[in-house]
Amino acid sequence: MGLEYNVASEELTIDGFAPYGQAILLPEDPAPKQGEDWDCWFPLGTVSEGRTAVGIVTTRPTDGLITAMEREPKMEFLLPTSGAVIQAVALPGDLSDHTQQPDATTVKAFIIKPGQVIIMGPGTWHWAALPLKEETLYYFATEPHPPEPGREASPWVPFLNGDTVRILIPG
Numbered sequence: 280m281g282l283e284y285n286v287a288s289e290e291l292t293i294d295g296f297a298p299y300g301q302a303i304l305l306p307e308d309p310a311p312k313q314g315e316d317w318d319c320w321f322p323l324g325t326v327s328e329g330r331t332a333v334g335i336v337t338t339r340p341t342d343g344l345i346t347a348m349e350r351e352p353k354m355e356f357l358l359p360t361s362g363a364v365i366q367a368v369a370l371p372g373d374l375s376d377h378t379q380q381p382d383a384t385t386v387k388a389f390i391i392k393p394g395q396v397i398i399m400g401p402g403t404w405h406w407a408a409l410p411l412k413e414e415t416l417y418y419f420a421t422e423p424h425p426p427e428p429g430r431e432a433s434p435w436v437p438f439l440n441g442d443t444v445r446i447l448i449p450g
Contacts, residue, residue, distance in 0.1 A: 291304065292304075301324040301325075303323045303324045303333055303335070303418075305320075305335055305337075305416065306320045306323070306335070308320075310337075314407060315341070316338060316339045316340070316341040316407070316409070317336055317337065317338045317339065317407040318336065318337045319334055319335070319336045319407070320334055320335050320336075321333075321334030321335075321419075322334060322423055323335060326420065330422055331420050331421065331422055332420065332421065332422070332423050333418060333419070333420045334418070334419050334420070334421075335416065335417070335418055335419075336407060336408065336416070336417050336418075336419065337414060337415070337416055338364060338407060338408055338409060338410050338414070338415050338416075338417065339410065339414050340409075340410055340412075340413065340414070341409055342445070343409060343445050343446035343447065343448050344443060344444075344445050345367055345386075345406045345443065345444045345445070345446065346437060346438065346443050347381075347406075347435040347436055347437045347438065348367075348369055348381040348404040348405055348406050348435070348436060348438070349404070349405065349406075349434040349435050349436065350371065350374075350381075350402050350403060350404050350405070350434075350436075351399070351401065351402075351403075351421045351422070351424070352374055352401055352402065352422075352424050353401055353421060353422040353424070354398050354399060354400060354401060354421065355398070355399045355403070355405075355419055355420070355421040356396060356397075356398050356419060356420040356421070357391065357396065357397050357398075357399070357408065357417060357418070357419045358396045358417060358418045358419070359391050359392065359393050359395070359408070359415060359416075359417040360393055360416050360417060360418060361393070361414075361415050361416040361417075362393065362410060362411060362412060362413060362415040362416075363390055363391060363392045363393065363410075363411035363412070363415070364390075364391050364408035364409060364410055364411060364415055364417055365388050365389065365390055365391075365408060365409040365410075365411055365446055365448065366388065366389050366391055366397060366399075366405065366408045366409075367386055367387070367388045367405060367406045367408075367409070367444065367446050368386065368387055368388075368389070368399060368403050368404065368405045369381040369382055369383070369385045369386045369387075369403070369404035369405070370382065370385040370403075370404070371400060371401065371402030371403045371404065372402060372404075373402075374401060374402045377427045377428045377429050377430065378429070379436075380436050380437060380438060380439045381404035381436060381438050381439070382438070382439050383438040383439065383440075383442035383443070383444050384442075386444045388446045388447075390411060390449075391408070404436075409446060409448065411448065411449070411450070412450060
């Protein structure tokens with residue numbers, strides 16, 4: 280008959296988990312990427328032999344007005360953790376066309392609850408997820424990549440014709 284071991288649970292720390300892999304915790308340093316209603320820390324850790332990186336976003340309540348979107352050349356995974364988020368997306372286009380702009384007429388907004396995940400396809404235009412209610416935290420993962428040519432200063436691209444979109448937040 281084998282022995283029984285008692286193992287005490289401990290708080291997750293980067294150093295404590297290091298022998299087993301990577302722990303990703305909410306950073307204490309200011310976010311290197313910021314918008315009016317969001318803060319983003321990326322990359323914080325990697326998976327798939329470093330081809331995919333993980334980031335964290337804190338998103339704050341907003342009036343839902345969106346004037347621009349960005350896109351990733353590969354897929355992007357999004358998982359809300361502290362509350363539901365609303366992810367605004369627009370149909371992807373031709374990733375080889377670096378002059379392309381998102382089309383506001385194709386925007387949809389989806390409520391994603393903790394325990395639900397989305398994986399946006401390559402080239403899907405999107406804005407930082409909005410919180411459904413209060414400040415919310417979500418994780419995302421994508422492959423780090425250089426900026427699109429001509430978009431080195433900012434990945435945020437205005438909608439065609441200067442259009443805007445207002446996401447109607449229920450509640």
